[in-house]
Amino acid sequence: MKKPSDSLEICSKHCGSKCCRSTPPALTKEDIDRIEEKTNIENWYTTIEFNQKTANVVAKKNDTDDCFFLSDNGLCGVYDYRPLDCKLFPLFVQIKKQGEKEYNVRWLVWYCPLTENKGIEVLKVESEKLLISILSENPDQIFDYQEAMYTSRGYKKKHFFKEECLKIQKSDSES
Numbered sequence: 001m002k003k004p005s006d007s008l009e010i011c012s013k014h015c016g017s018k019c020c021r022s023t024p025p026a027l028t029k030e031d032i033d034r035i036e037e038k039t040n041i042e043n044w045y046t047t048i049e050f051n052q053k054t055a056n057v058v059a060k061k062n063d064t065d066d067c068f069f070l071s072d073n074g075l076c077g078v079y080d081y082r083p084l085d086c087k088l089f090p091l092f093v094q095i096k097k098q099g100e101k102e103y104n105v106r107w108l109v110w111y112c113p114l115t116e117n118k119g120i121e122v123l124k125v126e127s128e129k130l131l132i133s134i135l136s137e138n139p140d141q142i143f144d145y146q147e148a149m150y151t152s153r154g155y156k157k158k159h160f161f162k163e164e165c166l167k168i169q170k171s172d173s174e175s
C-alpha cells in the first residue's frame with residue numbers, strides 16, 4: 001500500500017488493498033530489526049526456501065492470504081515502519097553496482113489502480129528518492145532486498161519499465 005495522504009482512497013476504497021492480500025512482502029534484516037523494535041508482536045514473519053536459498057517474508061494472517069499486518073479496516077498496521085518492499089510498491093528495483101557510487105537500476109512495475117491513477121513516473125519520483133537515500137546511507141540494504149525478492153519470487157509477474165544509471169552524489173548522503 002502506498003502513501004496514505006494522496007493514495008488512501010485509491011488503495012483502500014477502489015482497490016481493496018489488493019497488494020496486501022497477495023504475494024507476502026520480502027524482508028531485509030533492517031525491516032525485521034525495525035519492526036521488532038517498534039512492536040512486541042511475535043511470529044509475524046516466516047522463512048521460505050527456493051533454489052537452496054532462504055528468504056524471510058511477512059506471514060499470512062490466520063488461514064487467509066492477507067498480510068499479517070493488514071487491519072480489518074484495510075489499512076497497514078505498521079505503515080510508518082513497513083518493509084522496504086511495501087515502501088517501493090508498486091515499483092520494484094533490480095540493481096547492479098557499476099562503479100564507486102554508480103549503479104545500474106532496472107525498474108519494474110505492478111500495474112494497479114494506483115499506477116493508472118497517478119502514473120508510473122510520478123510514483124517513480126517517490127521511490128527513487130527512497131532508493132537514493134538507501135544507496136547513500138546503507139547500500140547493502142538494497143542488495144539484501146534484491147536477494148530476498150529473488151528468493152521469494154517477488155519479481156514474478158512484474159513488468160519491466162525502465163533501465164538507467166544512477167550516480168550517487170556526495171550531497172545525497174548529506175541531505
Ligand code: SF4
Pocket residue numbers: 001002010011012015016017018019020089090112113114115
Ligand atoms: S495494488 Fe496498487 S492500488 Fe491496490 S492497494 Fe496496492 S498499491 Fe494501492
Ligand code: SF4
Pocket residue numbers: 001019020021025058067068069070071075076077078079082083086
Ligand atoms: S506490511 Fe503493511 S503495506 Fe506491507 S503488505 Fe502488509 S499490510 Fe500491506
